[in-house]
Amino acid sequence: MSERPRVTDRAARPASATTAEGSRAGRTRPRGGARGVDQRFDSSFSTGTQGLTNARTRIVGDRTGIGADLLVLLVRATRGARRAIRRAFTSASSVVTPFGWSMLVAAPLALLAGYLLGWTEFVVVGFAAIVLLVVATLALIGRNAVRITLEIPHERVAVGAPASGTVRVRNASSRRILGVSVEVPVGPGLAEIDLPSLRSGDEVTESFDLPTTRRGVVAVGPVSTVRGDPIGLARREIEWTGVTEVFVHPRTIGIPSTSTGLIRDLEGNPTRDLSPSDISFHALREYQPGDERRNIHWKSTAKTGTYMVRQFEESRRSHLVIALSLAAGDFANEDEFELAVSVAGSLGARAIRDAREVSVVVGETTPEFAKRKHLEIRSLSTLTRNRLLDELAVVSTAESALAITDVARVAGDQVVGISVAFLVVGSTTTVTEMRAAAMQFPLGVEAVAIVCDAETVPGMRRIADLTVLTIGYLEDLQKSLARTAGA
Known part of the structure; x- marks a missing residue:
């Protein structure tokens, strides 16, 4: 058993794009009924570019027409070409090392200088470099006769909880293997395992730690063996396992059943x-x-x-709606957003445990080159607690995500039978915006805004038909909800 491998940084993999769910057009119902004529809107976009912050507005602003479209098309084509070149370079770099690239450049230059200047030394260096490249190519031929398995005991862990994985390597050949170099991608890092020589039938087990300090999904694998020449000109990776995803759930806290929904009903x-x-x-x-x-x-x-x-x-029956804002402008910093995700997870998990009807919604992000703001929301899965926390593990803020007012507007139109609505926001969301969001729900809906702000004293206040709870730590949520239910 060798010592635990060290995880080094490597290039982070691009996150997969989230597919937005479709929404339907409808009619907004202003809270209180004193807002005048109902407003109709298209659920796919709103008129104008007011409040829209995406790549198109940064490039051409509010301008339209052929000139603006051509400029946007040029930028998109440039980005596409850049991505294609990056992929090709990454593919080639996975086989040829930087030292190998230098030898590929040095060999023809040395031969050219030697024959043009008549220097025999340069000619010898050029042919020596060619011989080394040929030997490195021959060293890549073949395959290690090993069997490798990857074991992850727990695929779901809470943020900050210890987690680890295990790699088992077995020599399945009839001869001794002098040494095996195994690499395990772990999220943005890389665990490198140098195994000793293995006799026929021998098996070695190595464990490595998983990073759980941040909420998200840690991709572990594929486990690969590295085969290359002794000098390090080229390397060949052979994959033996697939990719295992480990969900790092947001931190949650237990909430008493009597203060979850503010409506204590069993059969209605x-x-x-x-x-x-x-x-x-x-x-x-x-x-x-x-x-x-x-x-x-x-x-x-x-x-x-x-x-x-x-x-x-x-x-x-009480139907809870938990609306979590993903707009970067609704939060002062990343810590506020992480607290907001934990609040949404705690509320949703308690409602699922109590078998209540609950909907957890977040605002969708307007595409980078869209001309109008998309008014769409995405409903997270609430079938089980783990399914909800799995989806909360991957949510993130965006500049072009819908603000809480728009999220409440679409949720109030699409979700039927709402009795309690929780609006989870950060400290930069104003009272006016929270009241405007609460007015998007039908009459009789109890609206509660939960403001995540570690810089202020936790408290509760009543503003017209809106209850505003301010919390600085997740533990404040339990006391604040109990106080609200009592009031």
């Missing part, structure tokens, strides 16, 4: 809306055409001589 919470058929009895009234005969109260009918029917209060 009675409202002030009357219904001809439900479970919560309200009063008796005279029979009207269309009433069901099974609701006739015969004793009262016999006393009054008039048909009397039962009137009920409509019951509704």
Whole structure:
């Protein structure tokens, strides 16, 4: 058993683009009903470029026309060509080392200088470089007869929790292997394992640590063996395993069930809306055409001589909506956003555990070269706690992401039956913006804004129909929600 491998930095892999879910057009319903005429909007874009911050606006601003489109097309073509050149160079660099590139350049230059100037020394150096390149090429031929497996005990861990992986290497050939160099990509780093010589049938196990200091997805693998020449002119990597993803979940905290949804109902919470058929009895009234005969109260009918029917209060199950802003302008720094993700995860996990109906939504990002701001939201999976935390592990802020007001606007139109709406924002979000976001939900919706700000004293305040909770640490969430439910 050799000592634990050291993880070194390497080029980070590009994150996969998130596919935006489609949305439907609808009608906004202003809170309070005193805003005048309803506004219709297209769910795919809004008119104008006000509030839009993407690559197109940085290049041409508000300008339109053929000239602006040609300039944008030129920039996009330049970026595409740059990416293609980078991919080709990366592919070639994976085989030829920097020392190998220098030898490839030195060999023809030395021969050319030797024959033109008549210097035998340069000719010898040129042919020596060619011989070394040929030997390095021959050293790449062949394949190590080993069997390599990658084992990750836990594919889901909380941020800051210890995690590790294991690589097992077995000599499956009938002869001794002098030495094997194994590389394991671990997120942005690389674990290098130099194994000793192995006899036929021998097996070696090496473990390595996984970085869990930051929320996200750590890609582990593929495990590969490195074959090359002794001088280090070229190298050949052979992959033996696939890629295993380890989800580093945001930190969450337990929230009491009585303070999760602010509505403590099990089979439905009675409202002030009357219904001809439900479970919560309200009063008796005279029979009207269309009433069901099974609701006739015969004793009262016999006393009054008039048909009397039962009137009920409509019951509704509480539907929680947790709207998390991804707009970079809604947060002062990265720590505020990480706290906001933990808040959304804690609220959602408690609601899932209580078997409540919950929707966790985030704003989509407008494409870089779009002409208009896209009004779209993405609903995170709430089937299980792990599925929700898996998706929260990969969310990140963006300059062109929808602000909390737009997220609430689309969520209020698309999500049906909302009873409580949590708006999770940072310290740079103003009270005016929070109130405007709360007014996008229908009447009767309890709106609670949770402001993540470590620089202020935690507290609670009531602004019209909006409850604003300010927290500096995740532990403040538990006390603040309990205080809100009590109030």
